[in-house]
Amino acid sequence: MSAPISTAPSCSIAIDPGDHNHLLLTTNGGGLLASDDAGRSWHDGGTEGLTSNGPRVVAFDPQDARRVYTGSLWGGGLYRSEDGGRHWQRRSFGPADITVYGIAVDPVDHSVYATTVGNAEGLWKSTDFGNSFTRIDRAPSAPAGVYLGFSGPTVTVDPHNHATVYFPDNGGLWRSQDAGRTWVEVDASGTFTSVTVDPIDSSIVYAGGYSLLKSIDGGATFTPKSVGLPFAAVAETGSLQIDPRHPNVLYLGMEDGGVFKSTDAAETWFPINLGFGGTTHYDTSITGLAMDPEEPDTLYAVTYYHAVYKTVSGGR
Numbered sequence: 001m002s003a004p005i006s007t008a009p010s011c012s013i014a015i016d017p018g019d020h021n022h023l024l025l026t027t028n029g030g031g032l033l034a035s036d037d038a039g040r041s042w043h044d045g046g047t048e049g050l051t052s053n054g055p056r057v058v059a060f061d062p063q064d065a066r067r068v069y070t071g072s073l074w075g076g077g078l079y080r081s082e083d084g085g086r087h088w089q090r091r092s093f094g095p096a097d098i099t100v101y102g103i104a105v106d107p108v109d110h111s112v113y114a115t116t117v118g119n120a121e122g123l124w125k126s127t128d129f130g131n132s133f134t135r136i137d138r139a140p141s142a143p144a145g146v147y148l149g150f151s152g153p154t155v156t157v158d159p160h161n162h163a164t165v166y167f168p169d170n171g172g173l174w175r176s177q178d179a180g181r182t183w184v185e186v187d188a189s190g191t192f193t194s195v196t197v198d199p200i201d202s203s204i205v206y207a208g209g210y211s212l213l214k215s216i217d218g219g220a221t222f223t224p225k226s227v228g229l230p231f232a233a234v235a236e237t238g239s240l241q242i243d244p245r246h247p248n249v250l251y252l253g254m255e256d257g258g259v260f261k262s263t264d265a266a267e268t269w270f271p272i273n274l275g276f277g278g279t280t281h282y283d284t285s286i287t288g289l290a291m292d293p294e295e296p297d298t299l300y301a302v303t304y305y306h307a308v309y310k311t312v313s314g315g316r
Contacts, residue, residue, distance in 0.1 A: 012026050057070065102152070169191075212240075
């Protein structure tokens with residue numbers, strides 16, 4: 001693990017699927033930062049149109065990397081860029097003070113899913129590139145206007161079966177198999193903060209919370225896979241990364257625990273924290289991991305407050 005390549009108060013990081021040297025980094029009150037050289041240097045990534053200084057998450061459209069979305073804290077709503085993050089437009093929906101906490105883009109039909117908190121806490125969906133949104137967290141057979149009230153930081157679309165969507169909720173894990181029209185709670189064992197689908201086999205799904213769970217039946221059932229992990233909450237955004245060349249190799253970011261690696265499909269874990277600086281728990285609280293799609297041994301780890309770190313050797 002190398003020395004830090006940024007010193008901004010950070011939240012999450014995303015790699016441009018069309019240019020792996022182009023990164024976007026969200027911050028806690030410091031605006032949106034961008035790098036065009038794989039993290040060696042950073043500049044303001046929201047100078048044109050991004051009026052909020054509290055972007056919480058950033059998501060590229062997998063099929064068109066020029067289109068990017070970011071959410072904002074403190075009622076800032078959702079913003080969209082059509083030029084890779086150089087210029088932004090605010091897309092308003094719901095209450096005026098809506099806060100967008102998580103975003104996922106459908107890899108097939110470009111639909112946008114947005115998790116929100118505040119007066120309209122729940123899950124919203126857009127089918128017109130974020131121009132308009134409809135709330136979709138409805139209970140089975142619920143009348144119009146009655147919602148499940150989803151409360152969670154992320155939403156995940158299965159990259160293989162795009163009609164399958166996962167929502168990790170504060171009270172359990174929910175799954176839709178019809179692109180958000182109906183929902184079923186597949187695990188009620190606790191609070192979940194992230195879901196990751198295996199890039200090769202969508203029957204394998206990982207769910208993170210105060211422990212790590214794994215499903216081998218497409219999210220129908222889950223079992224704990226936390227041997228070697230500390231008792232700490234899994235980080236909220238991009239917390240689990242899977243090597244697409246070697247699906248048994250996984251990386252996991254932990255709150256207050258740093259980064260852990262597994263080489264046996266999550267059966268056991270070991271820390272790879274050499275190089276993280278600082279002495280407080282903020283220095284090893286990971287709020288996001290990002291894996292380079294062209295060079296999977298290259299990963300970026302975002303700490304809660306102080307830095308972005310990079311490894312080019314899979315953490316060795």
